[in-house]
Amino acid sequence: MAERQDELHERAAADPSGVSRQMADNFMSSLEEEIDQAGGEWQEDEETLGSVGFTMYDTPASKDNTITVLLPAEQIGKTPAQSLVRIKSRKKERGGDGRQYLGAIIEGPFAEPDGLRADAPLVVTTTVRGARFMPRYHGRVQVEIMGEEIGGTLVPPRFRPLPNSPVFVLDQEETAERLRLGGDVTLGLAVGYEKMPVALPATRKDVFPRHTGILGTTGGGKSTTVSGLVGKLGAAGVAVVIFDTEGEYTKIMEPAGGDEMREMLAALERRGLKPAGVKNVAIRRLVGRESTNPTYSDNREFSLEFSNISPYAMAEILGLNEAQQDRFHKAYEITRRALMDLKIFPADEKDQAELLELDEMERGFPRMTLRHMYDITRFCADIVAKEEDAGASLRTPAFRTPAARAQIEQLIKTAKPEGHAGSWRKVQGSLARLLRLGIFDDQQTGLPDYDDLTRPGRVTIIDLSDTDSPQVNNLVISEILRGLHRQQDENYRASEKDKAPLRRVVVVIEEAHEFLSAERIRQMPVLFQQVARIARRGRKRWLGLCFVTQLPQHLPDEVLGLINNYVLHKIADANVISRLRRSIGGVDDGLWNRLPNLAPGQAIVTAASLARPLLVAIDPTPAKLRMIE
Ligand SMILES: Nc1ncnc2c1ncn2[C@@H]1O[C@H](COP(=O)(O)OP(=O)(O)O)[C@@H](O)[C@H]1O
Ligand SMILES: [Mg+2]
Structure with a gap:
């Protein structure tokens, strides 16, 4: 008030004729009279001190967990999106319910003209004609209610903040704490x-x-x-x-x-x-x-180690069709028998225990190499194709002795490999390609x-x-x-x-x-x-x-x-x-x-x-x- 009076006096002093000075004096004294009659100067009451705005009445468009907050134009800058706010209903004796809520600004701040819709013809027409028509305006934000604060803890809200409750912006420190932004x-x-x-x-x-x-x-x-x-x-x-x-x-x-x-x-x-x-x-x-x-x-x-990969996963990765998968599993079964009969695995009691635990949905057969699997698959394919010297191409040293070769041939004949030679050759071919990559069972490098x-x-x-x-x-x-x-x-x-x-x-x-x-x-x-x-x-x-992708679809x-x-x-x-x-x-x-x-x-x-x-x-x-x- 005093400042305003000073300002008017200053202006009056700049007016040599003294006309405005006189007017100011008259005006000020009548204004002061009115203030006295109204019960003294207006004081922002304690409950609203420091608030940035007030909750609004609900409209038919209101939704359960959000509430509209209106702000004076000069407060708009204090309420960027994502800010946290505290809504304090007024005390019971002042018509409130005394409840306190925590919320986050999820929409806005929007600037809206006072007393007019922003798309009112008057506003639109003057703006597009380039005229300066700037009615006074206020801010609006939409606040999502995060919860009701009871004794320092946040609980799911059972009510809505009442209209005309003051709204306060949390400072950065409290916001960071409330949002739990901390970590290493x-x-x-x-x-x-x-x-x-x-x-x-x-x-x-x-x-x-x-x-x-x-x-x-x-x-x-x-x-x-x-x-x-x-x-x-x-x-x-x-x-x-x-x-x-x-x-x-x-x-x-x-x-x-x-x-x-x-x-x-x-x-x-x-x-x-x-x-x-x-x-x-x-x-x-x-x-x-x-x-x-x-x-x-x-x-x-x-x-990589072939024995680490489940035969079921392997058949999938090789992209085998159903018939080829049958061949693959048959060959795998024979290879497994061969490794057991030749005591490659299990070789001792510890291996025996491991065998009991084996889950072939999770992993392959211990010590089975891609070379083992390829050798047996080819042997099977040769037999199915009625090749003259089936088994001559075995490369695994432990398979190549005449005794071992005879034993494996016996295993294959007992297992009766079925189907066309073509599908056997397909499986053999996929395993050969994998072998040529040289990524399996490399002794020098290892897992x-x-x-x-x-x-x-x-x-x-x-x-x-x-x-x-x-x-x-x-x-x-x-x-x-x-x-x-x-x-x-x-x-x-x-x-x-x-x-x-x-x-x-x-x-x-x-x-x-x-x-x-x-x-x-x-x-x-x-x-x-x-x-x-x-x-x-x-x-x-x-x-x-941590999955990273540009094609989440x-x-x-x-x-x-x-x-x-x-x-x-x-x-x-x-x-x-x-x-x-x-x-x-x-x-x-x-x-x-x-x-x-x-x-x-x-x-x-x-x-x-x-x-x-x-x-x-x-x-x-x-x-x-x-x-x-
Ligand atoms: N956090 C960031 N800060 C600054 N610039 C960034 C940031 N992230 C990306 N950029 C800019 O965008 C470009 C592409 O980012 P990039 O991480 O390679 O995207 P993406 O892996 O999704 O294709 C970067 O080269 C850099 O110029
Ligand atoms: Mg990238």
Whole structure:
């Protein structure tokens, strides 16, 4: 009041004639009189002090869990989307019910003219004619009620906030706490806030071990998210294994740089981050394959073991038709008998015990090599084709002695291989192709060292860039998933025994649709059942899977059902969005509506640890990514 009076006096002083001064004096004295009559100057009452707006009456369009809040124009800037607000009903003696609610702004802030609809003809006409017609306006936001606050805890609301209740914006600290944004794996900053980091905890069993999906169109920011995540997980002491189908991550140990990462470097600087390579990185590649980073010191080959693969999964991966599958299983059965009769397995009592435990839906027959299987299949095919010198081509030394050869021939004749020679030759041919790849049972290289792969902070890139065969990739992925799972079983037992902390492992599967599309799962149900089992047990054994794909529409519901955390980058396809909406709970419409228009690096993040899904500007990656087309 006093300020206003001063201002009027100032203006009057600038008016040499003194006319306005006189007017001001008259005006002010009559105004003061009126104020006195009305009971003194207006004071914002205690209950509403610091509020940004008030809840509105409901309309027929009102929905149960959301409420409309109106704000004066000058408060609009304080209520960006995603802000948390507290709605405090007035005290009982002032007509309220005294309840207090926590909510999140899910739509708005919108600016609406006072007393007019924004699309009123008057407003529209003057605007399109270029006239300046700016009625006073106010803000409107839609608030989703997260719960009622009772004694410091949040409980599901039983009522709605009453109309005209004051609304307060939570400060950043309380917001971060309420949204549970804390953790040791920082993803980025919450959109709409000055600088509010969003992190996930790598310590909790109910976050990463309950599996993650990183989805979005090409260019949306998935690889950037993955490489940042890998570095953070490693630094937090989690072992990470990445199936790198394109060789994108094989330079991740180097700091971001180079011409193709110019934009990333600028983004890092804006965020106040420095380029830095990921520590403790190993590259592993399949024996005989090239690497996209061949000069890196810790780059080694590994091979697969035929005996680790379930014969049922193997028949699926080879893509055999029904008749061929029959032949395959017949040959497998004969090979198994031969190994037993020749005492290759079981050879001793320990082997006997192992044989009793054997589950051939999970793995193959111990010590059976692809060469064994090929030799017997060919022998069978020769016999069916009535070749003169059937069995002459046996290459396994233990099969080649005259006694062994006679024994095997007897086994085959007892088993009575049926069918046309053609289907036998087909199976023989697929096994021959696999043999020529040279990826099985290589004595020099051996399986990946799973103990090493699960060491705290170890980051292993499985460089699959040179395989260009989805079948081989699937063989590798299923071997390593199984191996890691068994290793984690062992690690779990060891940690129980020594009361030591359990090793934590996250496995990133890039191009997950190649491995787990609906189509492939139909062709390879056994393989998928293995993955599903690992996913289910992975929760107990701290083995988290992270599926990355630009074609989430190819992931069947069974896979989406395994995933509890999502990082959703831009997805433009409305059909894909509506399908994801059905599988992913808790994301409000306002966020879904933004999904098609997200900028590269922005993502909707939902996680077991977060109180609600959040739009996040994912941090640019400090590590080098190889750009691939
Ligand atoms: N978090 C981010 N911060 C800054 N820029 C990003 C971010 N994510 C992606 N970008 C930009 O978008 C480009 C494509 O991102 P990328 O991670 O390769 O997408 P995707 O793997 O989904 O195809 C990057 O080269 C970079 O310029
Ligand atoms: Mg990518």
